[in-house]
Amino acid sequence: xxxxxxxxxVPADVASNALINKAKYEEMYKQSVEQPDAFWAEHGxxxxxxxxxSKVKNVSFDTHNVDINWFEDGTLNASANxxxxxxxxxxxxxxxxxxxxxxxxxxxxxxxxxxxxxxxFSNALKSQGVRKGDVVTIYMPMIPEAAVAMLACARIGAVxxxxxxxxxxxxxxxxxxxxDSRIVITADQGRRGGKAVPxxxxxxxxxxxxxxxxxxxxxxxxxxxxxxxxxxxxxxWYHDIYEGASDICPPxxxxxxxxxxxxxxxxxxxxxxxxxxxTGGYMVxxxxxxxxxxxxxxxxxxxxxxxxxxxxxxxYIVYGPLANGATTLMFEGVPSYPSHSRFGDVVDKHNVNxxxxxxxxxxxxxxxGDDVMGDSKRDSLRLLGSVxxxxxxxxxxxxxxxxxxxxxxxxxxxxxTETGGILISPLPGATDLKPGSATLPFFxxxxxxxxxxxxxxxxxxxxxxxxxxxxPGQARTIWGDHERFVQTYFSTYPGTYFTGDGARRDEDGYxxxxxxxxxxxxxxxxxxxxxxxxxxxxxxxxxxxxxxVGYPHEIKGQGIYIYITLNDGVDESExxxxxxVKWVRKEIGPIATPDLIQFSDGLPKTRSGKxxxxxxxxxxxxxxxxxxxxxxxxxxxxxxxxIESRLNR
Ligand code: ATP
Ligand code: MG
Numbered sequence: 269x270x271x272x273x274x275x276x277x278v279p280a281d282v283a284s285n286a287l288i289n290k291a292k293y294e295e296m297y298k299q300s301v302e303q304p305d306a307f308w309a310e311h312g313x314x315x316x317x318x319x320x321x322s323k324v325k326n327v328s329f330d331t332h333n334v335d336i337n338w339f340e341d342g343t344l345n346a347s348a349n350x351x352x353x354x355x356x357x358x359x360x361x362x363x364x365x366x367x368x369x370x371x372x373x374x375x376x377x378x379x380x381x382x383x384x385x386x387x388x389f390s391n392a393l394k395s396q397g398v399r400k401g402d403v404v405t406i407y408m409p410m411i412p413e414a415a416v417a418m419l420a421c422a423r424i425g426a427v428x429x430x431x432x433x434x435x436x437x438x439x440x441x442x443x444x445x446x447x448d449s450r451i452v453i454t455a456d457q458g459r460r461g462g463k464a465v466p467x468x469x470x471x472x473x474x475x476x477x478x479x480x481x482x483x484x485x486x487x488x489x490x491x492x493x494x495x496x497x498x499x500x501x502x503x504x505w506y507h508d509i510y511e512g513a514s515d516i517c518p519p520x521x522x523x524x525x526x527x528x529x530x531x532x533x534x535x536x537x538x539x540x541x542x543x544x545x546x547t548g549g550y551m552v553x554x555x556x557x558x559x560x561x562x563x564x565x566x567x568x569x570x571x572x573x574x575x576x577x578x579x580x581x582x583x584y585i586v587y588g589p590l591a592n593g594a595t596t597l598m599f600e601g602v603p604s605y606p607s608h609s610r611f612g613d614v615v616d617k618h619n620v621n622x623x624x625x626x627x628x629x630x631x632x633x634x635x636x637g638d639d640v641m642g643d644s645k646r647d648s649l650r651l652l653g654s655v656x657x658x659x660x661x662x663x664x665x666x667x668x669x670x671x672x673x674x675x676x677x678x679x680x681x682x683x684x685t686e687t688g689g690i691l692i693s694p695l696p697g698a699t700d701l702k703p704g705s706a707t708l709p710f711f712x713x714x715x716x717x718x719x720x721x722x723x724x725x726x727x728x729x730x731x732x733x734x735x736x737x738x739x740p741g742q743a744r745t746i747w748g749d750h751e752r753f754v755q756t757y758f759s760t761y762p763g764t765y766f767t768g769d770g771a772r773r774d775e776d777g778y779x780x781x782x783x784x785x786x787x788x789x790x791x792x793x794x795x796x797x798x799x800x801x802x803x804x805x806x807x808x809x810x811x812x813x814x815x816x817v818g819y820p821h822e823i824k825g826q827g828i829y830i831y832i833t834l835n836d837g838v839d840e841s842e843x844x845x846x847x848x849v850k851w852v853r854k855e856i857g858p859i860a861t862p863d864l865i866q867f868s869d870g871l872p873k874t875r876s877g878k879x880x881x882x883x884x885x886x887x888x889x890x891x892x893x894x895x896x897x898x899x900x901x902x903x904x905x906x907x908x909x910x911i912e913s914r915l916n917r
Contacts, residue, residue, distance in 0.1 A: 274661075274702065274703055275700050275701070275702055276668075276677070276700065276701040276702075276703075277700045278290070278677070278696070278697060278698065278699065278700055278701075279675075279677070282563075282677060282696055282697050283697050283698075284697075285697070286563050286695070286696055286697020286698070287559065287560055287563055287565070287697065288560055288563075288695045288697055288698050289697050289698055290697075290698045290699075292698065293695055293698035293699070293708075296711055297708075297709070297711055300711040300712040301712065301714055301737075304324075304325060304712060304737070305324045305325055307711070307712065308324050308325060308338070308339075308552070308712065308740060309324050311552060311556055311711075312324065312339055312342075312548075312552050312740075314552060314555060314556060315344065315349050315548075315551045315552055315555060315591060316344065316348065316349055316353050317339075317342045317343065317344045317548075318343045318344055318345065318521050319341075319342060319343040319521075320342055321339035321340070321341055321342030321524060321548070322341055322342075323337075323339070323340050323341050324338065324339060325337075325338055325738065326338075326340055327737075327738040329737075329738070329758055329763050329764060329765065330762075330763065331754060331758050331759055331762050331763075334745075334750070334753065334754045334758050336738055336742055336744050337524075337525055338524065338525075338546075338548060338549035338552075338738075338740045339524040339548040339549060339552070339740070340523070340524055340525050340548075341524070342523075342524045342548055343521045343522060343523055343524065344521075344522060344524065344547060344548055344551070345422065345423065345519035345520060345521065345522055345547075346419075346422040346522070346528055346547055346550075346551055346587065346591075347386060347390075347419045347420070347422040347423035347519055348423070348519040349551055349555075349591050350419060350422075350586070350587065350590035350591050351379065351382060351383040351386060351419065351590070352383065352519065354379045354593045355379060355380060355383060357593070358379050358593050359378065359379050359380040359383075360378050360379075360380065361378060361379055361593070361595065362376045362377065362378055362379075362595045363377055363378060363379045363381075363382045363590060363595065363596070364376075364377040364382060364412055364415060364595075364596055364597075364598055365377075365569070365595060365596070365597045365598070365618050366411065366412050366597075366598050366600070367597060367598070367599045367600065367601070367614050367617070367618065368459070368600050368601065369459040369460055369461065369462065369600040369601035369602075369605065370459070370462075370601075371606060371610070371613065374617070374618075375412065377412055379593070382412075382415075382416070382419075384515045385412070385416045386416055386419045386420050386423060386517075387423070387514070387515045387516060387517040388510055388513040388514070388515050388517075389413075389416050389417065389420040389506075389510055389513070390420040390423040390424050390517040391513040391514050391515075391516075391517050392420075392487075392506075392509035392510045392513045393420055393421070393424060393426065393451070393487075394424060394517075395509055395513065396451060396484075396485050396487065396504065396509060397450075397484065397485070398421075398424065398426050398450070398451055399424075399425075399426070400424060400425030400426065400520055401425065401426070401427065402426045402427070402449075402450050402451070403426070403427045403428075403429055403447045403448060403449040403450065403530065404417075404421050404426045404427070404428050404429065404449060404450070404451045404452075404453060405428075405429050405430075405431060405440070405443065405444055405447070405449040405451070405452045405453070405483075406418060406421075406428050406429070406430045406431065406452075406453045406454075407430075407431045407433060407435075407440055407452060407453070407454045407467060407470070407471060408430075408433055408453065408454060408455055408458070408467070408489070408576070409433050409455055409457075409458030409459065409460075409465065409467065409491060409600060410433075410458075410575060410576065410598055410599060410600040410601075411455065411458075411489065411491060411598075411600060412598065413453075413455070413489045413506065414430075414576050414598075415576065415585070415586050415598065417453045418430065418529075418576070418582075418586055419586070419590075421529075422528060422547075423517060423519050423520065424517070424520050425520035425522055425526065427447075427527045427528065427529060427530060428528075428529045428530075429443060429447050429449060429529065429530040429531070429542075430529070430531065430576055430577050430581075430582070431443050431532075431577060432575055432577025432578065432875055432876070433458050433465060433467060433575070433577060434465070434575075434577075434875045434902070435470075435577075435875060435900075436470065436899070437470045437471075437473035437474040437477075438474070438477075438899060439899050439900070440452075440470060440471060440474035441474040441475075441477040441479070441480050442899070443532060443542070444474065444475075444480050444482070444483060445477075445479050445480055446542055446747065446748065447530055447542065447747060447748075448482045449482060449483060450482050450483060450484050450485070451483070451484065451485050451486075451487065452471055452475075452483055452485075452486045452487070453486075453487045453489070453506075454467045454468055454471045454486060454487070454488055454489070455467050455468065455488065455489040455490070455491040455492075456468050456488055456489070456490055456491055456492055456493065456494050456496045457491060457492040457494040457496075458491065458492075458600075459491070459492060459600060459601075460600070460601060460602055460605075461601065461602045461604065461605040462605055462606070464492055464494055466494075468486075468488055468496040468497075469496065469497070471486060472496075472497055472499075475502075483502075484502070485502060485503075485504060486499075486502055486503045486504070487504055487505075487506050487509065488503055488504070488505055488506060489506040489507075490505060490506065490507060522547050523547070523548075524546065524547055524548025524549065525546045525547070525548070525744070526546060526547050527544050527545070527546055527547070527744075528545050528546060528547045528550055528551075529544075529545050529582065530542050530543065530544055530545075530747045531543055531545065531578075531579055531582060531685055532685070533684070533685045533686070534578070534685070534874040534875070534876040534878055534900060535874055535880075535897060535899060535900030536784070536874050536878045536879075536880055536881075536882075536900075537768065537784055537786055537882060538882070538896065538897055539897040539899070540897075540899070540900060541685075541686075541746050541752070541753075541756065542746055542747040542748070542749075543685055543686055543743035543745075543746060543747070544743060544744050544745050544746070544747050545688055545741070545743055545744070546744050548740070549688075549739075549740030549741055549742070550587070550688050550689075550740070550741050551587060551591060552740045552741070553583075553688050553689035553739065553740045553741025554582075554583040554584075554587040554588035554591065554688065554689050554741065555587070555588050555591035555592050556689075556711075557583070557588065557689040557690045557693075557710060557741075558583070558584060558588030558589055558591075558592055558594070558689075559588075559592050560695055560710075560711075561653075561679055561681060561690050561693050561694075561695060561696075561710070562622050562624070562651060562653065562679070562696075563651060563695070563696045563697060564589070564592055564594055564622070566593075568594065568595070568621045568622055569595050569597065569618055569619055569620050569621050569622070569648070570589055570594050570595065570596055570597065570620070570621065570622040570624075571596075571597035571599070571614070571615070571618075571620045571622065571623050571624065572584040572585045572589075572596070572597075572624040572625075572653075573599055573603070573611070573623070573624065573625040573626070573629065574624075574625075574626070574655075574876075575876075576598075578685075578876050579683075579684075579685040579688070580624075580655055580656070583688060583689050583741075584624060585598060588689070597614070597618060597620060599614065603629050603632065603633060604632070607642065608633060608636045608640045608642075609640060609641050609642030609643070609644055611623070611625070611629075611633070611641070611644075611671070612641035612642060612644025612645075612646050612671070613642075613644050615644065615646045615648060615649060616644050616645055616646065616648070619648040620648055620649060621648055621649060621650050621651070622649075622650065622651045622652075622653070623649055623651075623652050623653065623671070624652070624653035624654075624655065624681075625652075625653070625654065625655075626654065626655055626656040626657070626876075626877050627654055627656060627657045627658070627659040627660065627663055628656065628657065628873065628877035628878070629877070630654070630659065630663045630666065630667045630671075631660075631663050631806070631812055631813050632812075633670075633671075634662075634663055634666045634667075634670075634812065634835075635812035635813070635833070635835045635836050636836055637835075637836065638666075638670055640670070641670060641671065646671060646672070646673060647673065649671070649672055649673070649676050650676055651676050651677055651678075651679065651696055652667060652668070652671060652672050652676045652677070652678045652679070653678065653679045653680075653681055654667070654678060654679070654680045654681065655680075655681045655683070655690075656876065656877060656878055657877075657878050657879065658704065658780075658781045658782075658783065658799040658802075658803075659678075659680055659703075659704060660704065660799075660802060660803035660806040660807070661703040661704040661803055661807070662803065662806045662807040663806060664678060664680070664703035664704055665703055668703075677694070677696045677701060678694075678701060678703075679693050679694050679695075679696060680693065680694065680701075680704075680705065680706045680707070681693040681706065682706035682769075682779070682781055684767065685743070686742070686743045686757065687739070687741060687742060687743070688740075688741025688742060688743060689710075689739075689741040690710060691709065691710055691713045691715070691735070691739065692706040692707065692708065692709050692710065692713065692715060692779050693706055693707065693708075693710060694706075694707040694708065702774075702778060704780060704799075704803060705774070705778045705779065705780045706779050706780070706781055707778050707779065708777065708778065708779070709779075710739075712737075712739045712740075713735065713739055714735060714736040714737050715733060715734070715735055715736075715771075715779060716733075716734050716735075716736050716764070717729055717730065717731035717732065717733060717734075717771060717773055718731050718732050718734055718761055718764075719731050719732075720732075722760075722761040722762075727773075727775075728772075728773055728774050728775045729772070729773060730770065730771070730772040730773075730782065730795075730797070731770065731771070732760075732761070732766065732767075732769075732770055732785050733767045733769045733770060733771040733779070733781070734761050734764040734765060734766050734767065735764060735765040735767065736764050736765075738765075742765070756768075768784055768785060768786070769781055769782075769783070769784060769785065770782040770783055770784070770785045770788055770797050772797070780799070781799065782797025782798070782799045782800065783797040783798035783799045783881075784798075784881070786882070787817065787881045787882075787885070789801075789816070789817075789818040789826050789828065790818065790825055790826050791818070791821075791824050791825065791826050791827070791828060791859060791860075792823075792824045792825060792859070793825070794859050796859075796860065798815070798816045798817070798881060800856065800860075801814075801816045801828065801830070801852065801856060801860050801862075802814045802815060802816050804851070804852055804855035804856050804860070805830060805832060805848065805851075805852065807855065808848060808851050809835075810834055810835055810838045810844065811832055811833070811834060811835065811848070812833045812834060812835045812836070813832070813833040813871060813879075814830055814831065814832050814833070815830070815831045815871050815879045815881055815884050816828060816829070816830050816831075816881075817829050817831075817881050817884045817885040817888050818885070818888075819863075819864075819885070819888035819889045819890075819916055820889060821863065824863075827863035827864065828860065828861065828862045828863050828864075829862070829863060829864045829865075829866070829884075829888035829915070829916065830848075830852075830862045830864070830865045830866070831865075831866050831868055831871055831884055831910070832848070832865060832866070832867050832868065833867075833868060833869065833870060833871060834867060840867035845865050845867075848862070848865055849861060849862055849865065864888070864915040864916060865915075866910070866913065866914065866915050868906070868909065868910055868913075869906075869909065870903065870906040870909075871884070871906065872884065872901055872902075872903070872906050872907050872910070873901075873902045873903070873906075874900045874901065874902065875900050875901075875902045876900075877902075880901065882896060883895050883896070883898070883901070883907060884910070887907075887910050887911055887914050888914070888916055889916070890914065890916050890917055892911045892914070895907070
């Protein structure tokens with residue numbers, strides 16, 4: 269099998285200026301796993317506690333009694349950690365730069381201003397009967413009020429459940445029912461790529477579901493001023509309850525293990541899971557990973573392009589950066605509007621130093637050609653990040669060269685909704701980079717690889733990725749379904765947390781995520797992850813994106829079926845198909861020879877932008893009836909087209 273050999277050593281100037289260098293990483297990592305209590309007792313101090321904790325870690329991964337607690341007797345408030353504690357030192361510093369969908373619109377919100385907005389809205393929520401422990405559903409566009417709403421919930425001890433603004437009425441209803449939410453916060457409409465998104469209308473429709481019984485109030489932010497239906501008994505304008513509210517709201521004292529939020533996974537592998545995250549450990553994890561992995565320093569402008577509806581938005585737009593007193597950029601729009609150079613334009617406009625985005629966005633830009641960033645300079649950038657899927661080495665190189673001007677390290681961050689924060693990632697000043705590898709574990713994280721029997725594998729090898737011990741940001745349970753939590757994560761390899769991902773470890777101990785274990789191919793007895801073949805395809809000059817699945821094959825057991833999206837302006841042809849078959853044989857070897865290659869204008873993705881291979885597997889197997897849970901699918905039209913022109917009939 270081919271190995272990506274290219275190494276990007278830590279640049280000397282980065283090493284000398286970074287918070288953590290190689291020696292420091294090794295020393296801290298060693299302490300974090302050998303003396304976790306001492307390590308986390310020290311680093312637990314990075315956030316402000318109302319009552320200090322005396323216990324650090326109290327965790328059982330025993331299948332009969334999975335129970336996860338960190339800093340359990342301490343008390344704190346997450347919003348106070350993001351706001352109050354900064355007022356004295358940085359009240360006038362910008363906390364949030366908001367960049368509108370419309371490039372003419374942006375706004376700078378200082379820490380003092382954000383604090384006032386959060387206090388006022390906290391009181392407004394109280395006036396609507398919201399109490400500590402209530403679940404509040406937030407279905408919002410990427411506007412400052414989304415962050416204000418999250419922080420206001422945290423301030424008064426309500427548990428937020430943010431539902432991504434691209435979800436359908438059914439998906440909203442399901443999440444409300446699952447969480448017994450009493451309040452929904454939304455906007456009249458959102459804006460994305462110059463189009464209006466009917467948020468309030470979707471909420472109205474969700475609430476017609478007879479099983480939604482708990483919702484008493486819908487708070488509506490006036491965002492576009494578009495026409496909406498109104499229900500007097502239930503709907504209230506945000507500005508009506510906000511304007512007159514007091515700007516004094518002391519933060520509620522919360523136990524470290526009191527819930528901060530519920531958040532659902534992306535639904536790549538099945539029905540989404542609603543994870544419960546608690547307050548103390550999560551805040552320590554989000555702020556610490558944000559500081560060290562992005563090598564965040566005072567004065568940096570930091571931009572994570574995720575939506576607040578995903579864990580990436582929770583931990584790395586809101587809680588992590590704000591806990592660190594950073595300036596965090598919140599972007600309402602999409603990378604392709606008004607043109608494909610938007611990312612570069614925004615970087616230049618706000619002098620962004622750190623940019624964190626997803627492989628799906630990188631590949632989409634890459635498909636537009638090398639001059640896609642237009643006239644933008646992007647010379648303020650010093651660090652790039654990637655999250656959500658394995659980043660194909662080709663896309664990594666492109667990102668490095670065409671966005672980062674060849675001089676920004678890339679942190680490829682592996683983690684999950686369940687993990688609360690990044691677990692495997694380079695640290696810019698400590699880790700030599702290899703394109704396509706998430707590299708090494710963060711402090712306190714103990715990854716291991718196991719075979720199908722659960723036997724731990726040593727050395728350079730490939731297997732299922734497990735985590736042998738807890739870390740503070742870990743989800744505590746699936747909301748209302750602890751049994752599913754235990755079954756999903758702790759029963760496959762008892763005594764450990766099973767990630768559901770496969771990985772390879774190379775001779776330097778670097779981790780390479782190979783894909784979901786459910787997606788592993790078995791061709792004539794050879795096991796292959798999806799990532800490697802997909803990366804080989806993406807390395808071809810005409811290929812924008814590729815997804816690989818296995819399908820039943822009489823001789824080989826499984827055949828290799830590849831779905832391919834071509835670069836902008838490239839036409840599909842029989843010759844190209846043959847060339848791509850040859851290409852894979854050359855790049856990886858004859859064992860990876862594709863049996864079927866289907867060209868397609870798009871691939872089925874979750875709304876967070878991940879390829880949904882389980883649907884592609886069904887189509888490849890010619891089982892187009894039961895596609896499973898498609899509630900998080902971004903564009904059902906893509907699936908219809910793929911079924912229409914499927915190759916295995
Ligand atoms: P579901 O759990 O509902 O199937 P999901 O796993 O896609 O959905 P998320 O929690 O959003 O939901 O995504 C976590 C997964 O994303 C990881 O388990 C991994 O497969 C993938 N992932 C995230 N970051 C990376 C990365 N840097 N490299 C490789 N894979 C990544
Ligand atoms: Mg998952």
